[in-house]
Amino acid sequence: MTLTRAGFHEQHAQGAEAEAQRLFAQKPVLQGAWLNWVASQVYMLRPAEYASMVRRELQRLQDSSES
Structure with a gap:
């Protein structure tokens, strides 16, 4: 069974x-x-989907460290 995008993310x-x-x-x-x-x-x-999740989280950390 393939995971849905939301399922993979979760x-x-x-x-x-x-x-x-x-x-x-x-x-x-x-x-x-x-x-x-x-x-x-x-x-x-x-x-690649996991790498994208990590990249987005890194961006969030970067943004919160600059504010």
């Missing part, structure tokens, strides 16, 4: 959030090298 939301937080935590450590590093980390995530 099943993987916590994992994507945790992964984004793990990646975002490296920003102060890597500083200027972080952007290239995090892009390469997200690129390796599979499936």
Whole structure:
């Protein structure tokens, strides 16, 4: 049985959030090298839908850290 988009999102939301937080935590450590590093980390995530979820969560973390 194939998962619906909503089902996939629901099943993987916590994992994507945790992964984004793990990646975002490296920003102060890597500083200027972080952007290239995090892009390469997200690129390796599979499936693509999961990578997109992590990318959106990273954007949310980035936005909230700037405000």
